[in-house]
Amino acid sequence: MREIQINGTRVRWGQQVNLEIPIAKLPTHTLIDLPIFIRSSSKAGPIVLISGGIHGDEINGVVTAKKFLEEVDQGLDLKKGALVIIPLVNIYGFLSNSRTFPDGRDLNRSFPGSKKGSLASRIAFILSEEIIPQIDYGIDFHTGGRMLSNYPQIRVDFSDKKGLELAKAFGTRFMVNSKHIEKSFRKTAYKAQKHILVFEGGESMRLDPLSIEEGISGTKRILQHLGMIEDAPEPLETLILKNSDWVRAKASGIFYSSVNLGDNVKKGQILARISDPYGQVVVPVKSPSNGYVIGVNNNPVINVGDALIHVGDT
Numbered sequence: 482m483r484e485i486q487i488n489g490t491r492v493r494w495g496q497q498v499n500l501e502i503p504i505a506k507l508p509t510h511t512l513i514d515l516p517i518f519i520r521s522s523s524k525a526g527p528i529v530l531i532s533g534g535i536h537g538d539e540i541n542g543v544v545t546a547k548k549f550l551e552e553v554d555q556g557l558d559l560k561k562g563a564l565v566i567i568p569l570v571n572i573y574g575f576l577s578n579s580r581t582f583p584d585g586r587d588l589n590r591s592f593p594g595s596k597k598g599s600l601a602s603r604i605a606f607i608l609s610e611e612i613i614p615q616i617d618y619g620i621d622f623h624t625g626g627r628m629l630s631n632y633p634q635i636r637v638d639f640s641d642k643k644g645l646e647l648a649k650a651f652g653t654r655f656m657v658n659s660k661h662i663e664k665s666f667r668k669t670a671y672k673a674q675k676h677i678l679v680f681e682g683g684e685s686m687r688l689d690p691l692s693i694e695e696g697i698s699g700t701k702r703i704l705q706h707l708g709m710i711e712d713a714p715e716p717l718e719t720l721i722l723k724n725s726d727w728v729r730a731k732a733s734g735i736f737y738s739s740v741n742l743g744d745n746v747k748k749g750q751i752l753a754r755i756s757d758p759y760g761q762v763v764v765p766v767k768s769p770s771n772g773y774v775i776g777v778n779n780n781p782v783i784n785v786g787d788a789l790i791h792v793g794d795t
Contacts, residue, residue, distance in 0.1 A: 485519060485528060485563060487611050494563070495523035502607060504572070505600060513573070515607065518566040520553050526562030527707045530612060530619035530677070531700060533567070535589050535666060537574015537581070541683040542622030545696040552697070562709045565616060570608070573600060578686060580626070590662075592669040605666075613670050618647060618707070619677035620700055621666060624692070625684045628780040629788070632742040632773075633682040633695040638667075639723070644676040650706035651678065651699040652716025654743065655775055657793055658723050678703075684779065722793030725775060729786055730755060732764045736783045738790065744774045752790050755783065770794045 485492040488502045501514035531549055533542035546568035553564060569575055573582050581587050586601035594605025625631040636659035637648040648656050659679065661668040670677045680699065682692025701713035730736070738753040740746060746768045753766040766789060776791025783789065 483525065485521070485565070485615050487517060487519070487565075487615060492519050492521060492563075494521050494525055496521055502611065504604060504607070515567070515570070515572065515604070517612075518550055518568075519563060520550075520559065520566065521563035522559040522561045522709070524561040526560075526709060527617045528563045528565060528615060529704065529707070529709070530616045531564060531566045531622075532570055532619065533622040534569040534571050534575060535621060536587070536623065536685070537571040537577065537579050538627070538685040539580070539622075539624040540575075540686060541624045541689050541692055542680075542696075543569050543575070544688060545622045545680075545682075545693045548693060549697050549700055557710065559709055560711060562707065565612065567612070570604070580685065589666055590664045592664050592666055605669075608666065609669055613673050613675055616670075616675055618703070619670065619675065620651075620696075620703065621677055621679050622696055623679055623681050624687075624689075625681065625776060627685050628778060630684040630689075630742060630777050630779055631681040631692075631791075632775045633692045634680070634722075634775055635699065636679040636681060638671075641671060641676060644671075644678060647676060647703055647706070648678055649719065650703050650716075651680075652702045652719060653680075653695050653699045654717050654720065655773065655793065656719050656721050657681075657725055657775065658721075720773060720795060722773065722775070722795060724770075725772075725791060725793035726769065727776070727788035728752065728766060728769060728790045728792060730766070730783050730789055731785065732762075733784045734758070734762070734764070734782075736778065736781055736789060738777055740774050740777075740790065742774055742777055745772075746774060746792065747771050752792075766790065768792055 533546035593609040683689030705713035772794035
């Protein structure tokens with residue numbers, strides 16, 4: 482019967498274990514550890530990773546994973562299998578309110594990593610060597626970027642049939658076709674025949690209660706689908722978005738959106754307007770297709786080429 486073994490620590494079925502993997506030291510020589518929380522049933526079953534904070538400023542994802550861990554520790558009954566929960570992966574970015582590492586590298590473009598590489602590469606290596614081989618499935622929590630809000634959505638590569646099954650079980654409002662990206666955590670796991678979904682919701686450096694709640698609810702639905710827990714919230718009516726694109730600014734100026742996250746829009750519909758600071762020039766922003774608004778730029782001052790509104794179509 483397969484058991485979990487991380488960084489030399491063997492976890493037997495039924496055990497609840499907190500681990501800390503040493504990563505590196507700050508310039509002050511303060512040691513940085515990666516905390517990992519393992520919660521298992523006495524009965525063998527699927528092993529599911531729940532992770533947040535691969536981008537250090539995506540606090541909403543950190544809090545979602547943290548709150549889920551709290552629910553598990555407060556009595557969520559695991560019928561079988563195990564959870565590997567890492568609420569905060571990119572501790573360096575978290576400390577500096579940054580998406581990236583001190584050298585500017587993006588952890589989610591650094592996989593599978595190297596034991597002797599950059600900080601990002603070393604943490605990617607730990608995840609590739611110590612975590613991915615142990616799990617069967619995963620949910621990785623993310624948010625939009627700075628001043629970019631995402632409506633709660635589950636992202637999966639539609640060519641991944643098992644991932645697609647899990648995404649449907651997640652049961653949130655939008656399921657978005659998102660191709661695997663080279664050197665990403667998800668692509669590296671997929672190459673190892675593991676299936677990780679990406680949940681997007683909210684904006685970096687902000688907490689979004691709707692996204693947190695839906696992230697936790699969707700995770701419970703997947704665990705119920707896998708037979709790991711008994712009960713889960715009822716799923717929402719899921720809209721499958723086969724394609725999605727950002728509508729970009731054709732002019733610089735002050736950006737006024739006239740749509741909200743989750744809105745259904747029609748091709749040619751005016752989504753927003755861009756004006757100069759003096760009211761002399763107004764440029765309409767039109768929808769390129771029928772679809773739904775799944776992301777919005779909250780920055781009122783934009784430059785030509787900036788991503789404004791993310792529209793997904795069925």
